[in-house]
Amino acid sequence: MHISKTIEINGKTLTIETGKMAKQANGAVVVRYGDTMVLVTAVASEDAKESLDFFPLSVEYREKTYSAGKIPGGFIKREGRPSDKEILTARLIDRPIRPLFPDNFNYETQVIANVLSMDKENDPDVLAGLGASAALVISNIPFDGPIATVRVIKSNGEYIVNPNMEKVAEADMELVVAGSDESIMMVEGEAKEVTEAEVLEAIDTAHEAIKKLTVLQRELIAEVTIEKRTADTVELPDGIEEKVKQLSLDKIKDAIKITEKTERRQALKNMKNTVMEALEEEYPESGAVVSNILHDLEKKEVRSMMLEKKKRLDGRGYTDIRPITCEINLLPRAHGSALFTRGQTQALGVTTLGTKADEQIIDALEGESSKKYTLHYNFPPFCTGEAKPIRGVSRREIGHGNLAERALKPILPINDSFPYTIRIVSEVLESNGSSSMATVCAGSLSLMDAGIPVKSAVAGIAMGLIKEDDSIAILSDILGDEDHLGDMDFKVAGTDKGITAVQMDIKISGISRDIMASALDQAREGRIFILGKMNETIDAPRPEISRWAPRIIEWYIPIDKIGGIIGPGGKTIRSIIEKTGVVIDINDDGKVTVASPDVNAVEEAEAIIKSMIEEPEVGKAYKGTVKRVKDFGCFVEFMPGKEGMVHISELELARTNKVSDVVKEGDTIDVIVKAIGNDGKIALSRKMYLKQTEKKAE
Template identity: 50%
Template sequence: MFENYFRKEINWGGKTLVLETGKMARQADGAVVARLGDTIVLCTAVGARSVKPGQDFFPLTVNYQEKTYAAGKIPGGFFKREGRPSEFETLTSRLIDRPIRPLFPDGFRNEVQVVATVLSHDLENEADVVAMVGCSAALTLSGIPFFGPIAGARVGYIGGQYVLNPTADQRKESKLDLVLAGTAEGVLMVESEASELTEDVMLGAVEFGHKSFAPVLQAIIELAEVAAKEPWAVPEESDATKALKARISELGRADMAVAYTETQKLVRQNKVGAVKKAVVAALEAEGADVASAKGLMKELEADVVRNNILDTGLRIDGRDTKTVRPIMAEVGVLPRAHGSALFTRGETQSLCVATLGTGQDEQIIDALAGEYREDFMLHYNFPPYSVNETGRMGSPGRREVGHGKLAWRAIHPLLPEKEKFPYTIRVVSEITESNGSSSMATVCGTSLSMMDAGVPLKRPCAGIAMGLIKEDRGFAVLSDILGDEDHLGDMDFKVAGTELGITSLQMDIKITSITFEIMKIALEQARDGRLHILGEMAKGLSGNRSDVAATAPRITVINVPKDKIRDVIGSGGKVIREITEQTGTKVDIEDDGTIKVAATSVEAAQRAIDWIRGIVAEPEVGVIYNGKVVKTAEFGAFVNFLGAKDGLVHISELSQERVNKTTDIVKEGDQVKVKVLGFDDRGKVKLSMRVVDQATGADITEQVGARRPREDGDRPERGGERRDRGDRGPRRDRGGEAAD
């Protein structure tokens, strides 16, 4: 039935990878179903046949989407269908976009959309790498101009050994979670989280991953040989365009070179803008294609900046290739925040604010692999004023999500164990100024703000962004890149870590590939820069504060028997609500009997703890407790003590003196001190006030003498001593005669 159905199957790291085409989505330009284990992803690629008028950039869109049916689940919420992309879907879309974007030809402006849909998830093999391979295959088959294919892989590090595509269980034991993508020539993208690994281990992981996906690239090529569509014509640069480039260079090169000697960003932008306007005005007067000229102007900028760095070794702001911009690190800048830091590096600035919460503040994430709770959140905001622009303010975009996650990965390996620091932590990074590497400023600011909040990080963490200028005549690796060096350069290489090693590495290449020699130089240079930044950060704060801020909740952890949890919660949550409302605390109860009490004052926390301990404690005979009269009766008073325990103080045990009426001594609501005398045959507690000094709480049993505890329902004696039945004489019946 499917005439053009083709399938390619290979053994990849001990697992079967299957690529098939011609069965699903046959009207797309390219469609491939990729399968690893029982994880299946449908990947499609479609390109517009014409360019929109005035289009001066390449409109590529990558959408990765997970369907809950893939894991046999129904979406939560009212509408019961998939809605806005999750954070993981957004990050995976970026993960696929980054390595394929550089492989489209220069000047290609047709809109291209790549969609990866997870159809099945086996909860063992992650779908992101499968989707990356499938999207590469779909583009390769589509005929759209694409200088691929690419392949991707995940690399773990367990027991000193690299592991290819580790399973979900293996990743829990791994000291590294690294995803990379590239071509046969080299690596294009790296994303990772590591437990303070050395530069050599990280570089080895990249080399291991690159070698591992060679058979995947070959499988895609072999599939394309039998199933690829006719390739589109690659746009070639016309003679008119070449002439226009030459004229732009003639009119603006000298002035552009002068403009780029200005070290201040805003002043430099104004001067560069003035040069562009002058060139456009001259071209208009000559009747040239002004619309095309605006797009070509960036090439002139890149040529001026790049060649100046290679020729002189000096950069836009006058630095050499290794110097880091001036740094200022301040902490405690917001008086009511639990922790805050203002990190400034040159013209890039991040205000980071740390907030400590309880288990009730954890984020609940409903993922395909199952629901889990996240107790560390890092949110990155990039308002338009940070770059002197106006723009939309709203929900975070892909860039904000991606930069926040990068900083999260850098800090996450350094968090204290939950048992030692039972807080939920949220950090917000507000980028107040930006001229390159705001994500790495976020790493530095986050580390400082968390230490200011009293979070016992293993060590301070810093990040640095590296750049690359690569031409046929040589290359230069740049430390702490500016925004223009990022836009006009060939690499964005971000490294974060401590004095001991790397915790996160992210790399994006804008050319076809780079060598491992360049990567090694960049890692070594980044280490020197990172250590310098850590030294500057230490001037603001070198380690975490000894205690959390006074405005932060204090969390105390206690443990109770599992069978007592229901008593602490109460029917319908009545007891726990009463505890929190009356003490002003937050109480989290876990299934294993761990209870966390959070309060802003020690007194409130202690009240709640005492209350809980009272509920789970068992009364001990001979021990004196504080109690509250909850009910009075003719025969005595019921007293609540130990939080949820009730006992009876018989009327004879209310006072040392004879008591005719219970309410003569106590009333409901009275606070009293009681001693446990024992238990009746039904397990009810017998109490006494008579043998306790109500003022001091002292036991005065020896002073007043012991008395036989009375049973429930006993009546007080009346009319003096009770005579024995033998003293009454013969009992008579109602008729008056003596009974036998």
């Protein structure tokens, strides 16, 4: 049965329909906004995956090139592995829906969003997030929805929900917000140093739209007849829970008092092994059950310790920041480098400056563009003391790198006045919580070390939350275990003036606006403290860029001169590059960029190019090369690509009968431009130059 529901958002019609496409999926919807359409399907397997300690959910988001009337590039001519944009969008869809599945639902579940049509005005990512919820709520898969996802921006003082892509590019703040009728579940976005109050107002605006979209989904549910599956009930062996508690509780309480991470985890591991061995004979093949009971006991005790004793795992108070050290200029040949250490989290930030040729080309549905600034985040297994196979860049690394990249973007001089391409690499060397925010700090320090004229320093901090009924603990600078056992992960980055990036994931319902406001205020205090520590090491960019960075100069030439500089088949420009060793880039608008680590080479190339477009002046002296010798005179190249003729009568002060007696091909001679004819032919004179020289000598 085909069902369609519509609503107006920001003056445009949004439609959710089901019953036409992908009817064999457990749930399938098409979401349309303008001419952008996304098909989202949800399917759960019939057989459970036993003994899993995680929910087997996978989310895929794919932008089909046909949706924008394009054919994929490359030799194969079909869509390949997902792009960074597709991976980041899949994560945006995954994060708010994952906590809404039952704990014991161990059935492999897959949500797939395919962009079918793209109008280049309305971004399909938030439509895919909305569609994921809609597909799940009308399916037989147990899911505590509906929720909705929207984009909100602040532009010219106005908050706009689901704006067109052009508006987003100009906005002072852009947030993607997901939530239910009652509460917010996810926030992610960037801003140009906005206040905490502005972020909250944007979230409020988004929540009003979210409520309308959840009502729309309930209207859809009302017309769909489906019986929800139930999560499997776990039958615990008789008495096992009590026996595990008797054997472990005191040891758990002792272990969580150990403030050092490695020792604490070893104590918990030893306790677990002891309990397993003690119960192995009485409860064979119950290892997974025992492990889950121990995890729940540990979680309960840690949360109780924090709420009742106001003591955290490493002994800090709620607002305390771990010890911070900062170092710069560690790598002698890197353009900028910094080591930022906060407790047991450490990031090495390295900045490299490049030319326009180093810009990343992005081939997206909305068209091809270039990216002048990138940040790459690497999280090797040794940073947590583990040995694992390294199989390319993970989705997590792409997500964390994107957050840090967005945090630093507002302070960068990404404009025509700074011609460099910027790449930052973060090597996470140690991790015990908040490595993405350590990346922000290390990246900011390395930018200043590289001499890039950034507006100010940026610091990041991860906040956590423990909530039991009315008891609340907001934690600053959370550890990895506090993130895992807590109810919220709230990352905030910014300058001393305001917020530049934010990411919030909430695992429970009932997080009020007041709690978010308190977390933002506490995050600001922590951010200012961290900035103070960073400024003790370096508080302004170095006055000059690194000596190892390329020197770049830019200027404009007349558009009609571009062809002459490039030459037939690029011959002329290649000869300049070979002679000087520089990198040359010429835009269609006449903008010339010359770059090289050798400043002398840059100046030489600049002089050659400028001389090529220079117009010859009558009466001006030039040094030229004899190209051809004729009976009546010789032809001399006195400027790049410019030739003139020296008549035999203009070769010497005295009369000459034979040109070859005076010059031969390849000779370098000084000449003066005698005249330029209407036809563009140039008459040169060596005699005039010799007379001029003779007079000066007198």
